[in-house]
Amino acid sequence: MFDYRLSPKEIDLLSKICKKEMSIEELSQEISLSYSRTSELITRLKDKGFVTKTGNLKKSIKRAKTEHAQRFCQLTKTFPHIDWKDFLSHSKAEILTQICSSKQNIQQLSDITDKTERTIRDNLKKPKEIGLVKQKNDDFKITERFTPCCSFLRSWRYFYNLSLKDEIEPNASIVQQRGLEFLIESDSPIYNENFVETGPSLLSDLDDELIYTSYTYIYTKRGLALEEHLNNALRIEGDNERIKKSVKKIANQENISIDMKEVSP
Template identity: 25%
Template sequence: MLTEGEFRALIVLRGEMTVSELATNLDRSLSYTSELVTRLGTAGLVKIRRQGKTKQIRLSDTKALELLGNLTQQYSHIDWPELLSGSALRVCYYLDTPRTATDLARRADVHRSTVHRALSPLQHRGIVYQTDDNTYALNEGFEQLSVFAQELAHQTHRQTVKAQIDTYTILWESLDEFLVQTDTEIVDENFTPTGPDQFQRYDLPLLARDRRYYLYSETTEDLSPETLCCHMLVIDSGARTRSYCLLLLSHIDIDRDKLRAQALKYDVDDVVDELCTYLNTSGDQRTSRLPEWEDFQELAEEYGVTA
């Protein structure tokens, strides 16, 4: 997320400095520091102002930097750049609740040994501890470390989408991915269209909307029906959307294990469980936001789906 050098630059930078002054404070070369500043500027973490031939730089007004400032002031004796470089901050992103090394490795997309290696220095400094059931957790007073990692990722996501469009809403995000709503088309290959209009891919033409939805991911090449169902529930979990998801689950041969995994990822597992139970019991077990079975059968018939 940040290199050790980028961390040190953010901590050293106070007020407004020239690149030369920052290089002196970091005890690094001018060319190295200039590259750091360029990367931090692209990330939206520093503001760059030209004054003649000189670049004046200062920290941007982001929540992530406010949290970093709090950490470095409150725990000035800790070498945060050394502790948080590499995979440590990626892992800390998911320490908003106690988690096992296996869970952290899966979520942060690293090896279990990497989790242990990244958290060992933090555990040695009393920042992280292991519970009796072998889960990792942040000690009291250091909970803001996870919030900082999340805010830093959020800032990165904002810069990524702002490079494409001006007006947007991020509906869901993880460390490396996010779901965004906009009124403008995005053509970048890392933004995969999702939402209601993608039901046409499965011969389920839903009412067109002005809003567009995209999943940003550098690894997702195609949108599976399981993922589309979860995206719909993130976008809107109302009764109509649930009925549309029921249509999709009835119409397509869904991998239930994959659906469950995606539901956990997008934090819609409770709703997905309700949908699956509803279909498995032909509507005998339903919640108030799900239709009567006869009503769903009528809707399914309209779309040529066998309920």
């Protein structure tokens, strides 16, 4: 599956490319990695729409013309004193993306990103220190000075969402682990190998409304009633307390009778 996460080394390499077009050999020296490892990073960044390759024998790497690549480079140019891998790598980007959307408190961020409150606090410590994030009472928000960071995250999320949708089989069925609210019809039967780790925690009809984090999704059959989807979720992951809680909540909301005792085959 398409991986939205950016590693510290990917961010470091991309920051170098933002400054000038470079060869793979030059980049490997700049970031102190082997040629093969640098090539792997470049391939990942190319797949994510951040860079392009030019030339035949001696390939040069330059910034892609995509909006999110341009916004990232503008961000590093506007704030050259900030090492962005400290703020945009891995789960840190998930948290900032949520704060960019609206002000959030620790508990809300923990619920949305599926991170512990301690992890949320630790990841917000540095952003608060440099003024990227400010706290008022229990709520956190991005400061006005750093709105370019939000512009980058939004454009990157949009590109990622479109890429993810391209990877999903047109008839695929996805039942969200947290909530199971969103169902897409599918011809596929239920198999354990249909469990996949994906990027968004929620799929919607709007490309730019997908939420930016990681959860497990369950694939089920096409044309099933909601009751059958819920029963399938229990049959597949009946020992998962989150699944059981979500199924029970939806069953109560929709006035559906589900036997919670019979959750395993």
